[in-house]
């Protein structure tokens with residue numbers, strides 16, 4: 001009895017020492033569930049609906065990965081994370097994947113030891129102010145009180161923007177978007193700043209969205225994308241190519257409506273390789289042949305996911321803009337499936 | 339010469355470590371200590387191995403990098419180009435500020451309520467009891483958030499003060515502005531200011547060049563403010579030293595009065611003399627320095643000028659004080675009840691009024707009982723101030739343990755530093771308070 005406890009402690013010691021290294025794919029398969037870090041609630045990106053079912057643009061990535069790896073897009077444990085807790089949660093292994101409006105920066109990639117697998121939304125930081133304030137440009141904000149989420153690129157950009165323009169501001173640090181929204185609406189701050197997509201989503205949840213303007217300046221580049229821990233390249237590859245599969249699916253016209261039809265085999269070799277009727281892409285990734293077909297069937301292709309969650313017909317109402325496919329003048333581009 | 343032989347000396351055998359009661363407890367303690375150290379070593383080794391595996395070496399080098407973020411409330415000069423270490427110091431000063439303010443208010447309130455709880459007036463003592471139970475039994479975090487929410491939703495916004503017919507006006511002769519972002523008070527200013535001295539200036543920096551230039555240009559003045567580690571106001575030193583010198587002279591007068599009282603039995607009236615000795619030179623110093631009050635004024639989005647007490651500080655201060663006061667009240671009540679009734683009866687027999695009996699006879703004796711638990715309440719308040727982040731008050735948990743941790747990803751290092759900060763504050767507070775306790779405790783002869 002005593003001996004086994006001691007041996008158990010030893011194995012725990014050696015296990016914990018190796019946790020950062022590898023094996024996420026095996027862990028996820030063994031667990032039968034994907035732990036996915038999402039935001040604490042941002043309409044359109046990640047929020048639970050009335051029945052507690054998570055939905056949104058970032059949530060769709062989690063579901064697609066779960067579908068590809070486990071074969072079930074509901075086998076996801078969503079872990080709501082604040083801007084402050086997200087990286088620690090990923091680094092410590094609490095989540096396998098972080099899909100949470102997170103900007104790809106050099107220091108996060110290199111110093112924080114994260115691996116960004118791609119970009120699912122090209123964004124930039126913007127400002128929102130009540131119409132009644134009469135502000136038309138961010139440069140007029142000298143002396144304003146600004147609500148910002150701490151632990152974000154937002155607060156660093158804000159500081160840079162005001163310093164570069166030689167104007168001052170009073171930061172009000174907040175923890176979550178919900179809190180920021182409450183403070184802003186109570187007038188505890190004059191302006192709210194975050195990623196423009198986040199602003200649109202936040203404004204969509206207001207009672208009177210029309211009373212608030214989003215100022216024209218976009219003061220930074222915020223490429224948002226899913227990320228995994230540094231050091232487990234096999235797992236990183238799976239998430240990266242799941243995202244690429246969604247993008248390629250849109251490019252080649254694979255939709256949730258015709259995917260079953262196309263899975264029987266087509267004339268187009270690239271579509272066949274994506275859907276696993278040709279080649280052994282799945283095997284290379286350590287998955288089965290129709291991993292990508294399942295990922296696409298989970299919530300549709302990239303365009304479908306966009307339109308369903310944040311597109312112009314939704315309350316968030318974002319235009320594709322930079323997030324259109326490269327063939328439509330946007331920046332969304334997937335390397336080939338070959 | 340002795341014929342008695344010594345009893346045979348028991349030679350030491352290893353088994354005695356366990357079976358001999360003289361050694362057993364030591365053996366057990368040594369084994370326990372070794373076990374503890376092994377456990378600690380295993381934990382530390384595990385951390386080191388894990389950090390190395392994650393590719394994050396354990397270093398404090400990040401502390402000297404530019405922080406890149408701004409802090410709203412700063413007691414020393416700070417901007418986003420300052421280092422993470424300086425951000426931590428700014429946070430630490432904010433922690434200390436709210437701790438000192440909180441301890442002071444909590445003590446006054448606590449003593450007041452504690453005394454009221456013992457009042458012979460039933461209504462008053464019940465009200466005090468309701469206060470104590472209400473605050474003691476609800477987590478302090480809820481009070482902090484509640485007070486913050488109440489201020490940000492009920493107080494007027496700065497824009498309500500604008501226009502010809504504003505819906506909100508400034509209070510107390512237009513000197514205090516109460517807004518939902520905080521309260522603005524008039525600030526003391528000096529027209530013949532002596533300026534500030536920069537401590538530990540580094541003359542090679544741009545800021546210190548500006549400091550040396552002594553220009554009147556606003557931009558240069560602003561830049562000069564960040565010369566040195568921190569700056570001390572000469573005006574404050576001048577006023578402070580005059581004031582303290584006067585207090586000492588006034589104390590001499592009081593001693594003299596006590597001497598006369600001891601000799602003749604009559605105490606000469608000296609309060610006006612003492613007041614004059616303190617007040618007149620201080621007022622003259624203020625006049626020489628050109629003292630005036632700077633009033634807050636609505637400019638642009640916010641009030642400018644004056645002392646700005648943010649609603650986050652206000653909420654944290656008031657909530658921590660109200661909460662801790664409930665505990666202090668109980669401690670005070672216990673302390674007073676520990677003093678035998680005979681003391682106040684004796685004082686009554688000498689014709690001392692009840693109020694003075696309390697302040698001159700009972701409370702000084704009760705202090706000895708009150709003091710030790712009071713220390714731990716002060717420590718609690720200081721540690722509870724780390725809940726500041728709930729209302730966005732930038733204390734050391736918010737800067738070092740919040741933004742710095744997050745932007746640099748150095749969880750281990752920042753948390754260890756943070757723990758060291760609180761440990762050091764607590765140790766200092768308890769050393770000082772224990773020294774005081776030692777001085778005032780009942781000397782048994």
Ligand SMILES: N[C@@H](CCC(=O)N[C@@H](CS)C(=O)NCC(=O)O)C(=O)O
Pocket residue numbers: 039040041042081082083100101102103149151152153154175176177178194195197198199222224
């Ligand atoms: N992209 C920035 C900012 C991220 C951020 O603050 N996102 C906000 C709004 S776009 C958010 O997700 N809030 C939801 C929440 O608080 O959980 C970063 O990665 O640092």
